[in-house]
Amino acid sequence: MNSTPESSGGRPSIPPDMAFDPSRFGKFMMKHGHTGFIGMHYRDHGSNWVELGLPWREDLVGDPETGVLASGPIISLLDNATSMSVWALRGAFRPQVTLDLRVDYVRAATPGKAIVAWAECYQLKQSMAFVRGIAHDGDIADPVAHAAGIFIQVEAEGWARAPESPTSRPSPTSGTEA
């Protein structure tokens, strides 16, 4: 049923300062990596906001007794929606990483319902972007989760990298790096 490619090769990297088109980026996102696996997709955007969706799926459930989605995919959705809202406001793609993200789970997501995340960049500085977002399952006035976070701008160099080949297994308890 799920045709997520396990290979991580062949992903084009995005040049910095490329004009940002959320709907095009959304199509790319749908096919690759974590966002592709959980079925994240583009819905809409404005000058400083982006709306993304995520279907309910049995293998993304966090509580098998109730069928409620795990919070992990909801954080991923809010992470991407808030991140893309920065590029929407900037009008261009620039490499950035999440500094911190706080999510309040207002209520459990309704089993079987798709999740929608609406997020905006409410303050854009030279090196930091302040974002907030809401996740809901059909009615934004009855949210599932609220998010607030900060992204920091980073150098394009090293932002993306070629996946490394699997090496020997790290030890979970090693205290120093070789």
Added chain:
Amino acid sequence: MTQLTDRLPPYARAMGMRIEGLLDGSPLLVMDFSDRAMGRPGYLHGGAIAGLLEIAAIMALHAELGEEDSRVRIKPVNISVEYLRGGVTVETFARGQVIRAGRRIANVRAEAWQTDRDKPLASCWMNFLLKPKV
């Protein structure tokens, strides 16, 4: 430990997470690297790291509650994640630590790391509501 492994939800299994015994008294979570966890090329997705931290926190709480665990339902109230460095395409470990488990609220911290436990990728705190099962 078998019992705790049984409590890993479908999401955790789908993401390739498993429990590999105890580390300093708390369950040690391991997530295999796969394309399912990848964000920007060559790095783990922040949401996948947060998802692993949450599962580590939840499993630490299940372990801490002991016999009480079967009588309560634990509901995540909130999480705050700090991202400290990028996660690369290797296995990721995570461990939760229960700071306080009271009658109604539990506070848990968790950390995730890869090759060096002293260089965490991310850390978080979470609050949980503990509700008696009816």
